[in-house]
Amino acid sequence: MRDLLLAGEIYFLAFVIGMLMAAIIKIMLFVIRRISPENRGAGAKAGQPDKGGGAA
Amino acid sequence: MNLMTLFQGVGTLFYQEPNVVIARIALIILGIVLVYLGKKGTLEPLIMIPMGFGMSAVNAGVLFLSADKIGTLFMDPLVEQTDELMGILQIDFLQPVYTFAFSNGLIACLVFMGVGVLADMGNVLRFPFTSMLIALFAELGTVITFPIARAMGLTMGESAAVSIVGGADGPMVLFASLILAEDLFVPITIVAYLYLSLCYGGYPYLIRLMIPKEMRGMVVKAAKATDITSKEKIIFDIIACTLLCLLFPMGAPLFVSFFLGNAVKESGVLKYMELLENVLLYMATFFLGLLLGVLCEASTLLDPKILPLLVLGILSLALSGVGGIIGGYVVYLINGKKFNPVIGIAGVSCVPSTAKVAQKEVYKINKRATILQYAMGASVCGVITTAILTGLYITMVPLFE
Secondary structure, three states, X not given: OHHHHHHHHHHHHHHHHHHHHHXXXXXXXXXXXXXXXXXXXXXXXXXXXXXXOOOO | OOHHHXXXXXXXXXXXXXXXXXXXXXXXXXXXXXXXXXXXXXXXXHHHHHHHHXXXXXXXXXXXXXXXXXXXXXXXXXXXOHHHHHHHHOOOOOHHHHHHHHOOOHHHHHHHHHHHHHOOOHHHHHOHHHHHHHHHHOOHHHHHHHHHHHHOOOOHHHHHHHHHHHHOOHHHHHHHHHHHOHHHHHHHHHHHHHHHHHHHHHHHHHHHHHOOHHHHOXXXXXXXXXXXXXXXXXXXXXXXXXXXXXXXXXXHHHHHHHHHHHHHHHHOOHHHHHHHHHHHHHHHHHHHHHHHHHOOOOOHHHOOOHHHHHHHHHHHHHHHHHHHHHHHHHHHHHOOOOOOHHHHHHHOOOOOHHHHHHHHHHHHHOOOOOOHHHHHHHHHHHHHHXXXXXXXXXXXXXXXO
């Protein structure tokens, strides 16, 4: 019974860490794309205000 | 002159225990069979050819080291005293490789660096939740085998080491068994590599058994191939590596090897890529196969625990395959029945073989269906989830022992 519980505990932790990594990937991609210079340039080109700061 | 002294390989057969003699002859034949099956392509030739040679040669080349000692000039894995080791390092030709690269897990890490270079994180980043979910389901065997092994009388460390066979990553099994089950690391790793070669022949049958024909040919919408940049992949590599090292310092050598290999590939440093992919990966795989073969001395493999290991290894891989397909079905239901459950089998890691098995099975039913993007994502995630489970086992098991 103890072994079964340990196996269950390990699987549960693996699921939590795995899903956490997937969430990190989503957040990371969102942040990178948000702050990348290419995206800021694209925004300015489309006639939107440049969110990236720079000279006022 | 006594002929038995002149031809000592044969002569020693008359001085050893009958069970050892039978095992020696059986292993010589098995080695030859492995080389043949490797050449034929039934088993993985990169591992099986050196392993078969090592196995045959070490069991044939037995000699009288002294009046009362029989051994070989290959290596002595059981030597513990420093002075004795220094002597053996100067005599046994494979002892330096074993001592400085095998017993500390370096060889597993070198293979992992090469695997990192071969892996493409693009599909993991493109479909993170799908890939990770499938890969986690495909670890079913890695988890369920543990209590079964315990019930069969193995220690916690041995049970954990043989369970990791279900993760379908040879280097990971070697690394874990060196830490958790030092006495049984040879048979466990050999079982892993033998079954890894065989399971690709068995998984197509599992797919056909569990997934109806009309579902197997299902077309899955492909994503744009260029939407993930190298910069994003490298950032993921360093974040994932740091996070996993923080959580499981015991598994840090494996994590850093895998993610460093991948970062080298994405950074585009051609010289390093060539070094890892063309030199270190093949050199490490060659010596891994040869040393595993040489470690198959008759006396090592006469352990009564070998039979349960053979059963548990295949059980673990089969359960992981079943788990992967269940994962495929779960994603199929989550995605509103617009996902091909065959992709699930790719979660059983071992980049890129299982992904190829999945694509091949789909292609047989529908020539227009391409699932490789999703399958590769699940397959690479399989490496990560096996690394997570290995980290959990080697951290948690000693706490309960």
